[in-house]
Every structure is written in structure tokens, then in C-alpha cells.
Amino acid sequence: MVQGMTQQHKTVWWAFTLPLLAVLIWSMNITVTRYVADYISPVSISFYRWLVAFVVLTPFMLGKVWRERQLVLAHWKQLAVLGAFGMVLYQGLGYSAAHYTTATNMGIINAFIPVFTIFVSMLMLKDIPNRFAVVGSMLSFAGLLYVMAQGNFSQLVQSGGHLGDVMMVLAVFFYAFYGVFLKKWQLQIPLLISLYVQIIFALLYHLPFVLYLGLDAIDQHNVSSVLYAGIFPSLIAPLVWMLAVQMIGPNRTSIFMNLMPVCTAIIAKLWLGEAWTIYHSIGGLVILSGILLAQKKESILKTAKLNT
16 A cells, blocks of 8 residues: 555656656757757748658658548648647747847746636637736736836837847747637547647648748758757657646646746856846746736636535
């Protein structure tokens, strides 16, 4: 009996390292995105990233997709939309934003995914947010504006904010749609098959841009970044994250996403020498407080269920 309890404890403890690993991989990718912006165009790295992921997955997935082709064909429109929002609009805008803002700011803005998801859910699923979600979202948005204004709201009004920050906000907004589409459709398709087909659509969407803008060559300056982007954040992190959701649940897993701004800032400081300023501290604290408040509904509902 004691041995069984010990084994369960070990399994639970180990499971909590999974979302942390995924967040570290994604945080590193934001910094990689900022670093490689000087060596490769957004279209090129975005295309190469999904091409690498496609090449790695194809030997394992092509046969499975063929066997499940009827299932894939029945949901190809949804998979096409998911590929557009999650892999092209979100990632493409993120790579473009890296040319105009810092990795630290990108990490902070990326933490807005849960907040934006609340409002997209309200629009698409008629899921009316409670007062905690509304107040928390407003608080987080104020913190975001404070960071974008570099601590001076009058500067934000005069300059209109950094183009990169605005592009990153749009990217995160599109990713919120991606999450809500997943929730709305709840496709009964194996996760790896879904991921593989979305990657195929992402590559197809890139083709017009590649033909019009061309591709930068892969060289010693960008090859490691391309390989990292194509393997770790594209394949390993999503699989680790999905495993964590299965083992510890979606709510506890999602909390780890709030660590991304801190992890990104630390990596960007050590690697790129980016400064963490007082306005990052104040704005980041306000944003994190708002995000945690916006998610309070989950714990309240859980408590109510346990008491009934």
C-alpha cells in the first residue's frame, strides 16, 4: 500500500515538470525568434520551421494519416482553419514582431493568451465571463499598455506604441481563436494526426508568400535556430504539454503558462543582454495579477462541485 502511494506521488511530482519543460522550450523559442531576426526573414524561418517538423513527422505519420483518411477528410475544413490561426497567423506575426520589439516584451504579451481566450469564448461560444474575468482582464490590459508605453502613457499616445508590440498582440489574439476553435469543435482526431495535417496546411499557406518574397538561404548563422524552431517548440513542447494536460488536468497545466514572461526575460537577459526595467516589473506584476484573477472562476466552480 505504501509502495503504491509512493509510486503515485512520484508520478504526480514528475508530471508537474512536463508543463514547466514546455514553457521553457517556448520561452527559449521567443528568444531564438528575436535573435535570428537579424539573420533570416520572417517568411523564411516560418516556412523552414514547419518544413522541418513535416520532414521529422512524415516517416511516422504518413501511414497513420492514410489509414485515417476518411476521418481527416471529414474534418479537413476545421484542420485548415486551425493551421491558419495557430501556425501561420500566430507564428508568422510573432516572427515579424521580433524585428521591432524585444524578446522580453514578446514574452509578456504572450502571457495574454488566457485573457484573450476569455473574450473570444464570449464572442464565439456565448460563454459570458464572470466579474473576476472582466476585472482581471481589464487589469491585465492596463499592465500591457504600461509595458508598451515603457512606463509613460503619454509616450504611448504620441507614438502609437511599438509596431512589434502591436503585431505581437494581434498574434496572441489569433492564437486565442485557435484555442477556442479547438474547444468549440472538439475534433475526435488523434492529436498527432491533427498536428501533422495542420502542418501540411501551414506549408501550403506559406507557398504564395514564398513565391512572392522568396526564401533566405540557410547558413551557419540561422541553421541552429531553424532546427530548434522546427523540432522543439513545434513538436516536443506540444506533445509534452498535451501529456501534462492528460496527467494533471488542463486547469493546473495552464497556470504554468504564466511563467513564460519570467522565463523569457531571464533567457533574453542571459543570451541577448536585454534589460529588465522597472516598467517591466510593475507592468508584469499587474498583468500576472489580472491573469490569475481572471482565472478565479475555475477554482470557484471546482469548490462548488466538491461541496454538492
